[in-house]
Amino acid sequence: MTRQIGEAILDLKNVSLSFGGVKALTDISFDIREHEIRAIIGPNGAGKSSMLNVINGVYRPQQGEIVLRGERFSRMNPYKAAKAGISRTFQNIALFKGMSVLDNIMTGRSLKIGSNLLQQAFWWGPARREELAHRAKVEEVIDFLEIQHIRKTPVGRLPYGLQKRVDLGRALAMEPSILLLDEPMAGMNVEEKQDMCRFILDVNDQFGTTIVLIEHDMAVVMDISDRVVVLDYGKKIGDGAPEEVRANPDVISAYLGAGH
Amino acid sequence: MLYRENGQFKTSYADDQQLFPIAQDRWSILALTVFAFIGIPLLVDEYLLRAILIPFLILSLAALGVNILVGYCGQITLGAGAFMAVGAYAAYNFHSRLPGMPLVLSMLLGGVTAALVGIFFGIPSLRVRGLYLAVATLAAQFFTDWVFLRVPWFTDHAASGSVSVSNLQILGWQIAEPVDKYLFCLFWLTVFALLAKNMTRSAIGRQWMAIRDMDVAAEVIGIRPLFAKLSAFAVSSFYVGTAGALWGFIHLSSWEPAAFSVDRSFQLLFMVIIGGLGSIMGSFFGAAFIVILPIVLNQFLPALGRLVGLNISTAGVSHAELIIFGSLIIFFLIKEPHGIARLWSTGKEKLRLWPFPH
Amino acid sequence: MGFFLETLIGGLMAGMLYSLVALGFVLIFKASGVFNFAQGAMVLFAALAMARFSTWIPQWLGLESAALANVLAFLAAGAVMFLVAWLVERLVLRHLVNQEGATLLMATLGIAYILEGIGGTLFGSDIYKIDVGMPKEPVMILEHVFDGGLLINKEDFVAASIAALLVALLALFFQKTTTGRALRAVADDHQAAQSIGIPLHRIWFIVWCVAGVVALVAGVIWGSKLGVQFSLSTVALRGLPVVILGGLTSIPGAIIGGLIIGVGEKLSEVYLGPLIGGGIEIWFAYQLALVFLLLRPQGLFGEKIIDRV
Numbered sequence: 001m002t003r004q005i006g007e008a009i010l011d012l013k014n015v016s017l018s019f020g021g022v023k024a025l026t027d028i029s030f031d032i033r034e035h036e037i038r039a040i041i042g043p044n045g046a047g048k049s050s051m052l053n054v055i056n057g058v059y060r061p062q063q064g065e066i067v068l069r070g071e072r073f074s075r076m077n078p079y080k081a082a083k084a085g086i087s088r089t090f091q092n093i094a095l096f097k098g099m100s101v102l103d104n105i106m107t108g109r110s111l112k113i114g115s116n117l118l119q120q121a122f123w124w125g126p127a128r129r130e131e132l133a134h135r136a137k138v139e140e141v142i143d144f145l146e147i148q149h150i151r152k153t154p155v156g157r158l159p160y161g162l163q164k165r166v167d168l169g170r171a172l173a174m175e176p177s178i179l180l181l182d183e184p185m186a187g188m189n190v191e192e193k194q195d196m197c198r199f200i201l202d203v204n205d206q207f208g209t210t211i212v213l214i215e216h217d218m219a220v221v222m223d224i225s226d227r228v229v230v231l232d233y234g235k236k237i238g239d240g241a242p243e244e245v246r247a248n249p250d251v252i253s254a255y256l257g258a259g260h
Numbered sequence: 261m262l263y264r265e266n267g268q269f270k271t272s273y274a275d276d277q278q279l280f281p282i283a284q285d286r287w288s289i290l291a292l293t294v295f296a297f298i299g300i301p302l303l304v305d306e307y308l309l310r311a312i313l314i315p316f317l318i319l320s321l322a323a324l325g326v327n328i329l330v331g332y333c334g335q336i337t338l339g340a341g342a343f344m345a346v347g348a349y350a351a352y353n354f355h356s357r358l359p360g361m362p363l364v365l366s367m368l369l370g371g372v373t374a375a376l377v378g379i380f381f382g383i384p385s386l387r388v389r390g391l392y393l394a395v396a397t398l399a400a401q402f403f404t405d406w407v408f409l410r411v412p413w414f415t416d417h418a419a420s421g422s423v424s425v426s427n428l429q430i431l432g433w434q435i436a437e438p439v440d441k442y443l444f445c446l447f448w449l450t451v452f453a454l455l456a457k458n459m460t461r462s463a464i465g466r467q468w469m470a471i472r473d474m475d476v477a478a479e480v481i482g483i484r485p486l487f488a489k490l491s492a493f494a495v496s497s498f499y500v501g502t503a504g505a506l507w508g509f510i511h512l513s514s515w516e517p518a519a520f521s522v523d524r525s526f527q528l529l530f531m532v533i534i535g536g537l538g539s540i541m542g543s544f545f546g547a548a549f550i551v552i553l554p555i556v557l558n559q560f561l562p563a564l565g566r567l568v569g570l571n572i573s574t575a576g577v578s579h580a581e582l583i584i585f586g587s588l589i590i591f592f593l594i595k596e597p598h599g600i601a602r603l604w605s606t607g608k609e610k611l612r613l614w615p616f617p618h
Numbered sequence: 619m620g621f622f623l624e625t626l627i628g629g630l631m632a633g634m635l636y637s638l639v640a641l642g643f644v645l646i647f648k649a650s651g652v653f654n655f656a657q658g659a660m661v662l663f664a665a666l667a668m669a670r671f672s673t674w675i676p677q678w679l680g681l682e683s684a685a686l687a688n689v690l691a692f693l694a695a696g697a698v699m700f701l702v703a704w705l706v707e708r709l710v711l712r713h714l715v716n717q718e719g720a721t722l723l724m725a726t727l728g729i730a731y732i733l734e735g736i737g738g739t740l741f742g743s744d745i746y747k748i749d750v751g752m753p754k755e756p757v758m759i760l761e762h763v764f765d766g767g768l769l770i771n772k773e774d775f776v777a778a779s780i781a782a783l784l785v786a787l788l789a790l791f792f793q794k795t796t797t798g799r800a801l802r803a804v805a806d807d808h809q810a811a812q813s814i815g816i817p818l819h820r821i822w823f824i825v826w827c828v829a830g831v832v833a834l835v836a837g838v839i840w841g842s843k844l845g846v847q848f849s850l851s852t853v854a855l856r857g858l859p860v861v862i863l864g865g866l867t868s869i870p871g872a873i874i875g876g877l878i879i880g881v882g883e884k885l886s887e888v889y890l891g892p893l894i895g896g897g898i899e900i901w902f903a904y905q906l907a908l909v910f911l912l913l914r915p916q917g918l919f920g921e922k923i924i925d926r927v
Contacts, residue, residue, distance in 0.1 A: 096478075098469060099466070099473065108481050110467060117464050394720075395858050398858060529724065
């Protein structure tokens with residue numbers, strides 16, 4: 001392993017989020033260190049996806065703040081988060097259904113587009129050069145994920161497992177420093193899971209990308225993550241290395257139900 | 261067997277990202293364009309030019325604009341007629357108030373004005389979606405209807421907003437005969453269709469489509485909804501606005517606000533839905549369908565009536581037209597909700613595999 | 619002060635009719651997700667049927683009594699609207715399940731064209747009168763409270779009362795009856811409603827029937843006031859800002875939205891009109907709705923949308 005886990009890059013402080021009267025997250029704090037794989041686990045409805053949505057600004061927490069590389073954000077928004085190098089995949093695949101695999105992944109390059117609308121309209125100089133350069137970059141992602149054969153296929157026609165892969169590809173095309181993965185292996189068969197694990201580890205290893213991962217498959221979580229946060233009913237009940245978390249009595253009772 | 265891409269190997273990404281990656285497409289589009297510029301003016305009579313071809317070209321341009329907004333960016337509009345009106349009246353003002361203003365420039369400025377108005381009326385799209393937005397765009401329609409009817413400044417104090425232009429020329433080329441008008445519109449449409457194709461295949465087009473398909477995800481990967489939506493409104497309104505200017509200046513040469521009523525807006529939306537949302541080709545198909553259908557019905561129905569011994573009155577014909585038109589729309593929506601363009605591409609796909617479909 | 623109140627009351631009474639038309643929209647939208655642009659054409663069609671039947675029926679049956687003729691004509695027109703509802707469900711909606719909003723909207727425009735065409739073919743396209751004995755003369759009320767009293771248009775008052783009654787009935791129907799509950803279940807979730815055995819097609823037929831009756835009543839009221847003519851079909855466009863204002867899915871929203879738009883239109887026409895030129899009421903209603911929309915995107919009473927990803 002060449003990667004070196006560094007200092008905290010993202011720090012969440014006392015985050016609380018509610019919808020109307022429903023409390024989704026209550027006073028949650030934890031940090032994410034550079035280059036690590038950080039898992040968030042918990043039973044259904046524990047607030048895991050809400051947590052990711054807070055990190056990249058889709059939801060605005062009522063309280064708390066996010067410190068990203070020393071900079072405080074009390075109000076994050078998705079665009080700011082993207083600019084700061086955070087990208088993500090979605091639990092219920094949120095690909096652009098009407099577009100091809102190639103175009104979907106190309107949208108991941110949006111922030112790096114420098115040419116303006118007129119140049120693009122005339123397919124002129126910078127616009128053309130840029131388009132080809134980004135295409136080359138995107139082809140690297142396509143090679144990495146081994147989806148060359150479907151690059152021109154509309155994503156709506158692809159099977160579930162491949163859609164998940166394209167979703168990851170789109171996020172990777174942003175060349176993120178932090179990658180949020182919302183149940184990347186849900187609904188996959190063993191083989192597809194193995195592939196996905198390999199991609200996640202490769203991304204972490206080769207590009208040094210920090211990864212925040214929500215996953216239900218405990219074997220996978222314990223296997224690939226460096227540290228684990230456990231949520232239950234919107235509260236943090238455990239945090240630490242996989243072995244520690246596994247031994248934590250609160251975590252055990254949350255998973256097995258009270259009364260044990 | 262003819263339509264086959266075997267043997268056309270792409271050796272660079274530039275090759276793969278051409279306008280028409282398949283050689284047969286490239287050649288047939290080129291041939292069609294050449295025929296439209298040279299063949300049609302030689303072959304076709306004035307009636308056909310005036311009644312069908314010129315309206316078809318102009319409405320194709322407008323449909324293209326509507327398609328950019330509705331088909332590519334997913335923002336439903338029922339106010340396209342308003343932007344045609346803005347384009348036409350703004351161009352009229354530039355043309356008549358500033359002597360010596362070149363024709364093309366006043367039309368482009370008409371388009372720019374429509375784009376600005378379009379951005380303004382596009383602001384609600386940042387807060388509301390879907391049908392709410394559709395109704396919000398009607399606000400633009402009724403507001404412009406009123407402005408050009410009741411505010412005399414915009415129409416140079418003409419009664420009931422009726423204005424006219426004459427003596428149109430570009431560098432000494434008089435645009436008076438139907439053939440000249442046809443060529444002018446054709447040239448305009450060719451240029452702008454090409455630009456639209458370029459936009460939809462580059463970054464801006466992908467941003468529009470991303471917003472259309474899944475706006476939250478689009479924002480998460482760094483697309484600003486504000487920019488994407490308002491730029492779609494601007495570009496779309498520009499297209500629709502210049503189409504309005506062409507409609508007023510070239511096709512009608514004197515017009516009133518009623519030429520751009522809410523019915524026109526509906527008509528344009530029909531074109532893109534029947535033609536195919538999110539398809540440049542589809543805009544042309546839709547415009548052709550909507551322009552030609554009433555004319556065909558108009559010719560065909562009385563003849564059919566006489567055949568069975570009925571004498572259909574003019575009112576009867578117009579009622580029958582409404583019924584048939586409405587039924588066809590519903591038929592299309594049920595049978596092929598993705599429009600004629602989808603039929604076309606399915607056909608092409610079949611042709612590529614023919615005669616071995618498996 | 620008296621003049622202001624007169625305008626206000628006039629606005630409220632006009633607004634009640636908007637509420638009625640808006641209710642037609644809301645019912646159909648709630649039950650089937652269809653934004654019914656044909657509502658205006660239905661108003662015209664129903665009014666045409668009513669006007670023609672009220673002259674034809676006495677001829678066919680040799681009736682003397684105008685009141686009886688009107689009742690029969692109303693029933694006949696109602697039956698026609700039910701037939702329209704059945705055909706719409708059978709021939710159009712049934713085949714467009716799960717299509718996008720824009721497609722459905724276009725389909726209703728298609729229905730509108732067909733209705734206009736058939737209406738013209740069957741009933742002719744002249745201007746007809748509907749005479750259901752609406753009182754025409756204005757009355758003065760509250761003469762001892764205000765100097766000169768308030769001048770109220772009796773016809774508007776009767777119309778507003780009928781509309782209010784119908785609105786109340788529909789609201790009750792929707793809240794209290796089994797069918798109403800089924801309707802609301804369908805509105806919440808098509809598939810869930812279907813899975814517990816609510817027949818979707820029948821529900822759609824019912825809401826279109828209700829919308830047909832609403833159109834008929836609105837058509838009779840407007841028709842007796844303005845005459846039955848093509849411009850009746852534009853009243854639907856006047857009803858749209860109401861729906862937007864109130865929220866597409868809210869019945870109280872439709873009612874209050876209608877009143878707000880009615881009052882807003884009249885006040886703007888009277889007080890703003892002279893300053894910037896006449897004829898502003900149509901776009902004014904839309905701008906009013908637009909401003910509301912920017913402040914509350916889901917309308918006054920619509921449900922707030924939370925994006926889930």
